[in-house]
Amino acid sequence: MPNKKCSLLIDYKPFNFDVEGEFFWGEDEVLYSELDSPISGVTWKDIGYSVVEAFTEGEFELLSKSVTKNILDAIKVNNIDFDEKTFSLSKYHEVVRTDKMHNEVINITRNLEVEDFDFDINLLVERFGNILGCQLTSWVEELQKSHIQIRISRPETLDINPPHRDGYLSYWEDIINVWIPIEGCNEKSSLPVLPKSHLLPENEILRTESKGAKINGNIYYVPCILETKNGIMEMVRPNPKPCEALIFSPFLIHGAAVNENKNLTRVSLELRFPKV
């Protein structure tokens, strides 16, 4: 596959990485459908994202504990030697020290379900449904399961997925994306988005097919978006605080969440709730 350079601005700061893949411009069509979208009733529908209140402090603590337990379980299953008493999520990279170990851990934490959490995820289904003014569910019919993913990004690594839209995959077309900061999420590590990009027609987007992009040896399910007709992508980090969540359209371009902190692992939670 040909090698390309993906160049972005994240909060005005340039960022580049190499990506292997076959890139093409799409057809003259807009995939985002306002009628089917869970964000059609909100004031920020044309921006494509918002930061919202999501938890009380008590709830956030419970959720955070449950995320930690899932990560600890994944470390233990892989027989990685560590001291549980001194473990903290922000120092994950000191325990999971190699790419190989990390890939083994995220193979587990990328594919979780509602049942894997000692936290009532359906509480969030209702809460975000109320914010959006539509009914949501955690059940993804096409996959016949719920889907929750813990994202772990070690400091100064390429533990990122490329800029992409989840909506290119049929089962994510009519969902709301929810991104929840758990640990180490700040102005240097939080998820970047490209405002208003859900409205871009396909002939203004240069991208790969699904599973068509490789970064740092890893192949990604979602197509990688290299650039738009507007030129270099000027992404921003909305940077939700603890107890908040970033919610956005699955057609909003997001990703490239590089962690530029020196000694801090970033952990976040990604939920996807279909509109009923």
Ligand SMILES: [Fe+2]
């Ligand atoms: Fe995504």
